[in-house]
Amino acid sequence: MAQEIKRALPRKRNRVQIVKVTVKHPDGTTEEVDAKECTKCGVVKALLEFNTNSNRCSECAKESARGNYKQRKVMWEVIEGGKVQEM
């Protein structure tokens, strides 16, 4: 019997935690905003990067929509925070 090797990946979570991250705007200002982890790519992004009621970020949604979206300009970059604690 072949034994399945389980990789040490975190379990899929349905609940998405809201975290605080500090983001830097293109004009150099920083701001603390709410963020959550994308269930697809696992990257913590500001809530505005998600579509309403979606736990996938706009980039992942764009991928699944296959080019229906135009390339979205990055509004900010996360410079601090973004670590999601496992409950």
Ligand SMILES: [Zn+2]
């Ligand atoms: Zn994503």
